[in-house]
Amino acid sequence: MNSMASVRETGQVGRWRLLPRLNADTLTIFLFLLPTLVLIGIFVIWPIVNSFQLSFYKWNGIAPTREFIEFDNWSRLLRDDIFVKAFRNNLVVVSLSIAIQMPIGMGLAVLLDQGGRFFLFRLFKTIYFFPMLMSSVAIGILFKYIYDPSFGLINPALEAVGLDSWTRAWLGNTDTSLYAVIAVICWQYTPFYMVLFLAALTSVPEELRDASLIDGAGEGRYYWHIALPLVSGTVRTAIILSLIGSLKYFDLIWVMTEGGPSNSSELMATYMYKKAFPSFEVGYGSTVASALFIIVMGLAVFMLLFTRRFETEV
């Protein structure tokens, strides 16, 4: 402590300091932030920088030398039909995720809100959330068999209701594989938004509901005109979460289709993995990864600015 006290007395009079004076507080700040900064530096920040570096090389990941090829990987990326397709598929996943999960999640939240403390509805709530507890890998494998044309559930269920002509190999068909995967994504994540919306709905003051019902608004109009506007902040959060989350899907798609057949369910993340690992194109794989990073960060910044503007307007 003595040495620190003397440092405090002797120097450090500059007006502009990056850190506070060197004393017990400074040491605490330094020591307490160190593990976090080191870990995030090594495993998050540096890999992003490194990905961009690697994107300028042609390298198989094993050879001691790698060839600097400037922007070749990047121009290849822009002309790469599969990447463009993966990007487009990602957009489909993002928009359908939002368009399906939000309304169903809200509908279920209203249902549970109406059901209140009645025990059957509490049982519903418990079971509805189950999909969120399973790993995406387990869900992927499970649904691979559910979609299976010979042993699965979907085709017999369709036959049972007389839709025989609809039966097909859902995951093995280039027209349906992406949508079959999206259906599973929605099955998995809808409960998350349901619980989120339910929490928001229950936080609406009871008096508002009572007042609107006394005024003869009816339950339907209460939700539409009073509750929904009040929870719009939560809906916005949910849309941002869904948007960012949808760009990160990998496990489920990898387990169910590996992006196939013939790239029909390829996403940017699965394509990046395929290029870097099984095909040993580390340079090009890094280019795909960097592009994914640019797209996600661009979207995040856009959403942030957009919602902030939205907030000031309201």
Next chain:
Amino acid sequence: MSKRDPLKMVSLLAIGMVWLVIAGMPFYFMAMTGFKGQFELFSGRSVFAFPEDPSFQNYEEVLTSGSFFTYVRNSLAIVGVSVVLILLFGSMAAYIFARFRFRLNRPLFILIIAGLVIPVHVTLIPVYLFTREIGLYDSLWALLGPYVAFNLPLTIFILTDFMRLIPREIQEAAYIDGSGPIRFFFRMALPLSTPGLATMAVYNSVILWNEFVFAFVLITSPDNRPLPLAIWEYQGQYAMNIPAIMSVLTLSALPLILIYIVGQERVLKGMMAGALK
């Protein structure tokens, strides 16, 4: 609900049942198929049918013959150590961001929180190359760094909120009593943030228990696999024995579902940590 309209109640229940089937049917299929014999699925009986001759044979085989418990132990070890480190490092950083004023406070906080939106796949190649270089490739502990680093941002975000709530007076009183910033952290700030720590423990445990990508890229040996990677490998091993695969899936999902049934509110709160703030 103020007045119970029976017609409305019935229609609500009907809608509720529809979603119950959608949400629950896959679980029913999974658990029930696990009780079937390997060749029952080929016999032409309906897949919805109850097992012809229900037996625990598949479950028994998975639990006794394979390395199921090795995988469970691997998962418990890596998840346990990761969560402890995430909570320790996360609360330390949160304490600094919440209670200390310095110029880099805000910029560093924003830098770390930006980590929330970064897809892990962007870092996959460099992390893989780095892990090879330091000789940790194919070891369970290769997962520790990525697991902790990627879950720190949200943990710090949530815990910073908790630490901000500690009244100034408590801190001043503690300082007057002669305790310094570090002692204050362990004696006061940490215990006062227990609800936040519990929430983040649940959240991180669920996320890491189910983590796949890093395990997939960094581990190959069967002995070092955590559970999700092992499930993926089981699929190849049992190829056409669907009932056996279903029993593996059921057994792997069971722990979390049981914990959830016992402590539903806590798990729900934990799982919503990212969204509810």
